[in-house]
Amino acid sequence: MTTDAILVQGARKRYGDKDALAGLDLTVGRGTVHGLLGPNGAGKTTTVRILATLLRHDEGLVRVAGHDVRTEAREVRRRIGLLGQHAALDEELGGRQNLEMFGRLHHLGARRAGTRADELLERFGLGDTGRKPVKQYSGGMRRRLDLAASLITEPEVLFLDEPTTGLDPRGRGEVWDSVRSLVGGGTTVLLTTQYLEEADRLADRISVVDRGRVVADGTADELKARVGVDRVDVVVRDAARLDEAAALLPVARADVDVDAGRRLLSAPVKDRMASLAETVRALGAAGIEAEDIALRRPTLDEVFLRLTAGEREPDRDASRRKGVAA
Numbered sequence: 001m002t003t004d005a006i007l008v009q010g011a012r013k014r015y016g017d018k019d020a021l022a023g024l025d026l027t028v029g030r031g032t033v034h035g036l037l038g039p040n041g042a043g044k045t046t047t048v049r050i051l052a053t054l055l056r057h058d059e060g061l062v063r064v065a066g067h068d069v070r071t072e073a074r075e076v077r078r079r080i081g082l083l084g085q086h087a088a089l090d091e092e093l094g095g096r097q098n099l100e101m102f103g104r105l106h107h108l109g110a111r112r113a114g115t116r117a118d119e120l121l122e123r124f125g126l127g128d129t130g131r132k133p134v135k136q137y138s139g140g141m142r143r144r145l146d147l148a149a150s151l152i153t154e155p156e157v158l159f160l161d162e163p164t165t166g167l168d169p170r171g172r173g174e175v176w177d178s179v180r181s182l183v184g185g186g187t188t189v190l191l192t193t194q195y196l197e198e199a200d201r202l203a204d205r206i207s208v209v210d211r212g213r214v215v216a217d218g219t220a221d222e223l224k225a226r227v228g229v230d231r232v233d234v235v236v237r238d239a240a241r242l243d244e245a246a247a248l249l250p251v252a253r254a255d256v257d258v259d260a261g262r263r264l265l266s267a268p269v270k271d272r273m274a275s276l277a278e279t280v281r282a283l284g285a286a287g288i289e290a291e292d293i294a295l296r297r298p299t300l301d302e303v304f305l306r307l308t309a310g311e312r313e314p315d316r317d318a319s320r321r322k323g324v325a326a
């Protein structure tokens with residue numbers, strides 16, 4: 001008996017001569033929300049489909065809710081829920097009827113299916129609109145109904161494959177709230193996303209995936225701390241003195257990013273407080289006035305770019321592009 005809800009070791013999946021998964025490792029603790037963050041084509045959906053027993057992997061160990069997806073697929077299926085990028089709702093039926101239907105499909109009795117539908121509608125803020133035909137739902141409402149449908153069977157582990165792709169900001173916010181409410185219920189959630197902000201907001205831990213492998217993993221803060229060194233940002237009052245100020249920062253001149261339009265200098269620093277003090281001192285000594293000086297952690301965007309950039313081997317990139325074009 002393991003305490004991990006998901007355990008993946010060295011998973012490989014090949015399509016022709018192409019590796020969709022190239023030795024992927026993943027561990028997700030029970031009752032946590034884990035973000036699988038990566039660009040298009042990274043292998044997120046392939047991973048989810050393997051975990052959900054919809055696709056067989058070529059190599060590696062894959063266990064979900066304590067069971068092997070290959071040899072105990074039935075046991076796994078009994079314990080999971082899946083929200084795909086496109087879910088099958090009946091447009092003409094109301095939200096409640098859709099949920100009831102899903103319940104019946106999953107062998108809940110008529111009464112149980114009805115109460116479960118009501119519970120879920122309530123939980124996802126759809127209580128008032130349960131009778132409305134789904135075709136009249138907004139994008140955010142539909143996705144919440146999808147979520148509710150994937151929870152009919154009270155899964156131990158829920159897979160959400162890009163749950164907010166295609167939604168407007170409002171719909172995205174609604175779905176975020178719904179996902180957060182799942183965590184309270186003790187469900188383990190594996191969420192794939194291309195959005196750094198989404199992973200940052202929802203996930204307890206994040207695995208960054210690129211080309212079928214995990215290139216980094218940890219909490220959002222750990223990832224930021226790993227790649228990045230903190231940064232010092234300086235807004236110089238007099239644009240004419242920007243270059244002079246850049247040369248005075250306590251890092252190599254080449255490492256200073258200059259944004260002339262915003263009169264902003266930004267530089268990675270190793271020793272936070274000492275660098276801040278040195279910056280203030282050097283600018284003061286030169287009589288250069290700063291409007292603002294701030295220490296900050298790198299953004300997740302900066303982290304992501306650096307993590308995936310580190311993986312790029314120029315020759316492999318070139319052959320890949322050719323492969324896509326062919």
Ligand SMILES: Nc1ncnc2c1ncn2[C@@H]1O[C@H](COP(=O)(O)OP(=O)(O)O)[C@@H](O)[C@H]1O
Nearest residue numbers: 015019020038039040041042043044045046047
């Ligand atoms: N059925 C398939 N046949 C061939 N190649 C596939 C198939 N499914 C996925 N791939 C390839 O595997 C890689 C990973 O795809 P996918 O898991 O869908 O990525 P993501 O979900 O992260 O966008 C991509 O390069 C994709 O083109």
Ligand SMILES: [Mg+2]
Nearest residue numbers: 044045046162
């Ligand atoms: Mg995908």
